[in-house]
Amino acid sequence: MVSKLGVDIEVTGLTKYLGEKVLYENFDLKIARGKITCIFGPNGCGKSTLLNMMAGLLTPDAGQMRFGTEVRSSGRTKTIQKKGQKSSTNNSRNESPVKIGYVFQNYRDALFPWLRAAENIEYPLLSAGLSRLQRKARVETLIHQFDVGFDLSRYPYELSGGQQQLVSIMRALSTQPNILFLDEPFSALDYEATLAIRDKLQEVFTATGVTIVMISHDLEEAVYLADHILLLTKRPTRLAERVVFEAQRPRTLKTLSEPAFVSTKAHSLEVFRREAS
Amino acid sequence: MQYPRQQTTEQPIQEKSYLSNFSTKLSPFLVANTGTLVFLFIWWLVTALGIIQAVLLPTPIATFSSLWAGITSGDLLLDFWLTLYRTLYAFVIASILGIPLGLLLGANEKLYKSFEFLIDFFRSTPATAMFPLFLVVFGIGDFSKVAVAAFAGALVVFFNVAYGVMNTRKTRIMAAKVMGVPKWRVFVDVIFFETLPQTFIGLRTAVSLTLVVIIVAEMFVGSTNGMGQRIIDAQQVFDMPGMYASIIATGVMGYGLNQFFLLTENKFIHWKGQ
Numbered sequence: 014m015v016s017k018l019g020v021d022i023e024v025t026g027l028t029k030y031l032g033e034k035v036l037y038e039n040f041d042l043k044i045a046r047g048k049i050t051c052i053f054g055p056n057g058c059g060k061s062t063l064l065n066m067m068a069g070l071l072t073p074d075a076g077q078m079r080f081g082t083e084v085r086s087s088g089r090t091k092t093i094q095k096k097g098q099k100s101s102t103n104n105s106r107n108e109s110p111v112k113i114g115y116v117f118q119n120y121r122d123a124l125f126p127w128l129r130a131a132e133n134i135e136y137p138l139l140s141a142g143l144s145r146l147q148r149k150a151r152v153e154t155l156i157h158q159f160d161v162g163f164d165l166s167r168y169p170y171e172l173s174g175g176q177q178q179l180v181s182i183m184r185a186l187s188t189q190p191n192i193l194f195l196d197e198p199f200s201a202l203d204y205e206a207t208l209a210i211r212d213k214l215q216e217v218f219t220a221t222g223v224t225i226v227m228i229s230h231d232l233e234e235a236v237y238l239a240d241h242i243l244l245l246t247k248r249p250t251r252l253a254e255r256v257v258f259e260a261q262r263p264r265t266l267k268t269l270s271e272p273a274f275v276s277t278k279a280h281s282l283e284v285f286r287r288e289a290s
Numbered sequence: 291m292q293y294p295r296q297q298t299t300e301q302p303i304q305e306k307s308y309l310s311n312f313s314t315k316l317s318p319f320l321v322a323n324t325g326t327l328v329f330l331f332i333w334w335l336v337t338a339l340g341i342i343q344a345v346l347l348p349t350p351i352a353t354f355s356s357l358w359a360g361i362t363s364g365d366l367l368l369d370f371w372l373t374l375y376r377t378l379y380a381f382v383i384a385s386i387l388g389i390p391l392g393l394l395l396g397a398n399e400k401l402y403k404s405f406e407f408l409i410d411f412f413r414s415t416p417a418t419a420m421f422p423l424f425l426v427v428f429g430i431g432d433f434s435k436v437a438v439a440a441f442a443g444a445l446v447v448f449f450n451v452a453y454g455v456m457n458t459r460k461t462r463i464m465a466a467k468v469m470g471v472p473k474w475r476v477f478v479d480v481i482f483f484e485t486l487p488q489t490f491i492g493l494r495t496a497v498s499l500t501l502v503v504i505i506v507a508e509m510f511v512g513s514t515n516g517m518g519q520r521i522i523d524a525q526q527v528f529d530m531p532g533m534y535a536s537i538i539a540t541g542v543m544g545y546g547l548n549q550f551f552l553l554t555e556n557k558f559i560h561w562k563g564q
Contacts, residue, residue: 122462
């Protein structure tokens, strides 16, 4: 079951312009299934844009993406967009059994404040057509999985930042997605909440085997969580290096002082310094 | 030596705590109403000293007894009700027209842009300038007054709703999209709720505006009843206490409507400002 849930991603020939500037040109990327992949790179290299294109929130100017066995997003030429082509893209998107979860950096803007925390978590299931009982059962499972100790019948704005981001993660996982995208999920949180949530994320990952793709602005955090660290260059963005870190899970605070961790982090920092300047 | 000292220290403390107890009970009322009480006192003082002639400014007592007489005899209540009825009638029409149009144009930025000049033009045109036109179209009856007020209110509702839709937080829409929620559901489940706070601002502004237009229409556009007519009738016969009483009653209506909307707003849009 562990290996079934997560799927791999392959991006080929991805091209994206920002106005006149080239952000990505003929960019290729592979993301292994059932692994945690962290993306790290200099400011403005388009990490979020890459994530949004993979999640289908942004349309690339060219290129192809494959999720597991299916092609989900095909590129379009910048000027001409045929009607037929567009609808066929939409069709393949709708029929797709590959499910995506997405956690935004700014939980305050991403959660629905008019719904209670539990209703937020249920919302993706509601639009997927699940019955009330099924939804309740799924939320119960998630509460158990994440060992939630606060009241989910409260509204998001009544919760702390860490609790809100936890609710966001639970919402993203409620449909049991094959891939979970996280865009700097800890950058708006205090250190205590970050430690707690990233360990819960690791636990849930170990239990489910979902493919996780996360953007991080903190190299220590990236190496701590990741199996693969993708180091990107500055614009036009290329993949500088794929660093593999295979320490055992669950990783703990002890991992942070192990020689393998220290050397991986040092090496990544060196690559980053070289490519960012 | 010690005994008297104890007494002197204890007594003021007792007195103080009694006083502070009294003032904590009274202070919220005082904080909220001192301004009003001072205003009423100055009003009374000015009339009692004869600084302003009674023809221009009657005493508070004469005014409030006139108000009381109007209420007990029922004729002020009838006018009050008629004005309230017209205002709410106009407001309902304004909402029925303004909300769907605002949602529609707010969601289609190109469509909104193409109407932008027209919208700004009519928003800047005083609604009262439209009276003659509406009189021609709807006749001299009650409905032409309601129609002008509804027109003015609908523009305000429309503008606020459209503005609200255009300024929805993109992250929440993206969050719903990435869940695979169909477009119409994003609109109903996310954009509509995102727009609610701004919609309520529009509704609150619109109800105040429709009241203004209705009062003016009642004064000058061939009316035989309503608070506007009542105020101007009292002025014509120099019934100053009656005029002031009617002005106060109209103020109560405006204040009440505004408070009602604020309370509804705070109850339904609990997430506002969070």
